[in-house]
Amino acid sequence: MATDGNWLFYGWMTLLTAIALVGANAWAVQVRDGMIVTNMSDHVSWGLYIANFTFAVGLAAGGVMMVIPAYLYDDEEMHELVIIGEAVAVAAILMSTLSVVVDLGRPDRFWHLIPGIGKFNWPMSMLTWDILVLNGYLLINLHIVGYLLYMRYLGRKPNPKWYVPFVFLSIIWAISIHTVTAFLYCGLGGRPFWNTALLAPRFLASAFVSGPAFILLVLRVLRTTTDWEWSPRPARTLIQIIRVAMSVNLLMLFSELFTLFYTGSGHAASAKYLFFGSHGATGLVPWIWTAIALNLVGTWLFFLPHALERGSVRVAACLMCIIGIWIEKGMGLVVPGFIPSTLHEIVEYTPSSTEWKATAGIWAFSLLVLTVLIKLIAAVHSRQLHPRSLSETSA
Amino acid sequence: MSNGSAFPSLPILDQEPTGRRGFLKACGATLGLAAWATAMQPLVEWSQELSVDEFLQKHYRELKPAEKQAVFRRLEEDCKKDHGVDVTISDPQAIPGVQFAYALNLSVCIGCRKCAEACHIENNHDRATNNSYIRVxxxxxxxxxxxxxxATYDHPVPQPGKFYMPVQCQQCENPPCVSACPIEATWQEEDGIVVVDYNWCIGCRYCEAACPYHARRFNWEAPQIPAEEINPDQGYLSNRIRPQGVMEKCTFCLHRTREGKMPACLEACPTGARVFGNILDPNSEIRWVVENKRTFVLKEELGTKPRFYYFFDE
Structure with missing residues (x-):
């Protein structure tokens, strides 16, 4: 059931497989020939991979914005759909993990990171915290999705004892993954652009936009490709959340920029380079203004009454905010942290074709996993898939 | 199929491919596997150069003396095989009662970059990138x-109206790079030197992001050095030829300084701008400089406590 479908489905899966293969090949070449095939340098030592990692963690955390209304506010209709948000979280965690793996110079030494076998620098290194919370979040969500789905497949009522405690744990845990990911950056005293207490709250606010926006798109695809029907209310709840979260996100961004530019201290060097260019170097200027424009227009669209209806305005708003936040978290945050360097040298960075291919491959593979998950969920939900169904179809 | 089975079967797993659709799926899966193998071919080529011993090597600080010797001999053999050069890998230990510190007289430095060049040669840096642990x-x-x-000036020195400031690892007492490393691949030794186990580092470059002094370097590819230019006196934790994909940094030339010699950068300095020694020794020159000159350290406000001091004569 999870792998059956029409030609559109097969086309989609083939396309994703092809892109994933191109990405896998790009990564394999990178491991063999060295990371010289990326455009990173000793000055800009993290690039597209870590940018995409940061965004993916936010996407995973954003799924919690379905869990909170469903479980804390007992929204019955949201309850029906919350499993979609959890499936998105699983795929997003997969994407974040792969983004880190491709960034390693020595992936063969991955086992050095395994607690007990390798040497885990916990609690000192924020990276070890991140490994713990991300894997924990993956396990919690796999358990919830797996348990609820299996019970539904069997046609039995899930026992709240077996999943409700994990659901509440997942709420706290979702906040923790993006907080710890922000701490990776803001804990570094030598990088003034990141070294701000506002970073974790900003990460969370933007995650509560990108996550729900992505889920809205998944719901749209699900509704147009399956018979699964639900009322417009859960989506409207998500849009209300996005309206608030995006406003808070933009306010915090403004507050950050005011502090940097009005004070005019050396701390503003990265922001100056990012927004206006510095010493003739303007590599990130088009990126950040594109992000600002997409975020502002996307937010405006979300505030339109049309966004509450099932139409193209909503889809456009979602796409704009997702792309806007992807740039803001990556090319607008990770990369300018390195420009100028700690000794104020300006070395610019644009991702190489290897980096683009590997990143596209990671997106494709994660979407592939998400498609299978969602298809499985839909089949079980519509009772196409139940303990008798397999024997019936093969009979 | 287990039609009457009391145990409900999981979906997908026991679904046999039947009919045309199943046949097409099986074909697709076969093609997919073949494509996957082709895409991953470079990985296979690369892994053939990896030995099992290298893969399973323990962290430096967990190696027993005999295991260490085996590792050093293996690295020497590898160097002979890869570069055709006989090298010795030594492993001098920190001397009790010694804390190294460095000072640099900015009134005297003329920006000739002899120190950076000496570092390049001494530490077996990649030739093409002209890498060095020192930026002037x-x-x-x-x-x-x-x-x-x-740092990229290209004209006769010294220029009027300018002064010159070489920057290298500050060997911080409170090193942010060490806290950042997720796997303890980098640590501070008893004599204050921060080292990297090049055979343990996974190349995540978090230390490079954490360092406020641009002191760390990554091996974006395997370093290339002509055989006749390789420095054969190598330390396991310092100047041995680094593998691809790992971090490296200045070690105050510990393979020299722990043997009573001066760092290569100090020996190369034509103006005597550099002062190095044991800060715990009350009669040392470095102690005299720190006690009697108006010294300063870089980015004092970060609380990293550098062991690298700058001072002016007048």
Whole structure:
């Protein structure tokens, strides 16, 4: 059931497989020939991979914005759909993990990171915290999705004892993954652009936009490709959340920029380079203004009454905010942290074709996993898939 | 199929491919596997150069003396095989009662970059990138403002109105790079030197992001050095030829300094701008400089406590 479908489905899966293969090949070449095939340098030592990692963690955390209304506010209709948000979280965690793996110079030494076998620098290194919370979040969500789905497949009522405690744990845990990911950056005293207490709250606010926006798109695809029907209310709840979260996100961004530019201290060097260019170097200027424009227009669209209806305005708003936040978290945050360097040298960075291919491959593979998950969920939900169904179809 | 089975079967797993659709799926899966193998071919080529011993090697600080010797001999053999050069890998230990410190006289430095060149040769750096652990900044008189500095100058030195500021690892007492490392691949030794186990580092570059002094370097590819230029006196934790994909950094030439010699950069300095020694020794020159000169350290406000001091004569 999870792998059956029409030609559109097969086309989609083939396309994703092809892109994933191109990405896998790009990564394999990178491991063999060295990371010289990326455009990173000793000055800009993290690039597209870590940018995409940061965004993916936010996407995973954003799924919690379905869990909170469903479980804390007992929204019955949201309850029906919350499993979609959890499936998105699983795929997003997969994407974040792969983004880190491709960034390693020595992936063969991955086992050095395994607690007990390798040497885990916990609690000192924020990276070890991140490994713990991300894997924990993956396990919690796999358990919830797996348990609820299996019970539904069997046609039995899930026992709240077996999943409700994990659901509440997942709420706290979702906040923790993006907080710890922000701490990776803001804990570094030598990088003034990141070294701000506002970073974790900003990460969370933007995650509560990108996550729900992505889920809205998944719901749209699900509704147009399956018979699964639900009322417009859960989506409207998500849009209300996005309206608030995006406003808070933009306010915090403004507050950050005011502090940097009005004070005019050396701390503003990265922001100056990012927004206006510095010493003739303007590599990130088009990126950040594109992000600002997409975020502002996307937010405006979300505030339109049309966004509450099932139409193209909503889809456009979602796409704009997702792309806007992807740039803001990556090319607008990770990369300018390195420009100028700690000794104020300006070395610019644009991702190489290897980096683009590997990143596209990671997106494709994660979407592939998400498609299978969602298809499985839909089949079980519509009772196409139940303990008798397999024997019936093969009979 | 287990039609009457009491145990409900999981979906997908026991679904046999039947009919045309199943046949097409099986074909697709076969093609997919073949494509996957082709895409991953470079990985296979690369892994053939990896030995099992290298893969399973323990962290430096967990190696027993005999295991260490085996590792050093293996690395020597590898160097002979890869570069055709006989090298010795030594492993001098920190000397009890010694804390190394460095000082640099900015009134005397002329920006000739002899120190950077000596570092390049001594530490077996990649030739093509002209890598060195030292970057020399040409600074404008009237302040110490790196924003007005330039590390890529290419003209006779010294220039009027300028002074020169070499920057290398500050061997911080409170090193942010060490806290950042997720796997303890980098640590501070008893004599204050921060080292990297090149055979343990996974190359995540978090330490490079954490360092406020641009002191760390990554091996973006395997370093290339002509055989006749390889320095054969190598330390396991310092100047041995680094593998691809790992971090490296200045070690105050510990393979020299722990044997009573001076760092290569100090020996190369034509103006005597550099002072190095044991800060715990009350009669040392470095102690005299720190006690009697108006010294300063870079980015004092970060609390990293550098062991690298700058001072002016007048």
């Amino acid at each position: 900044f040409e600074m404008e008189m009237g302040g110490i403002d790196f924003e007005k500095g330039d």
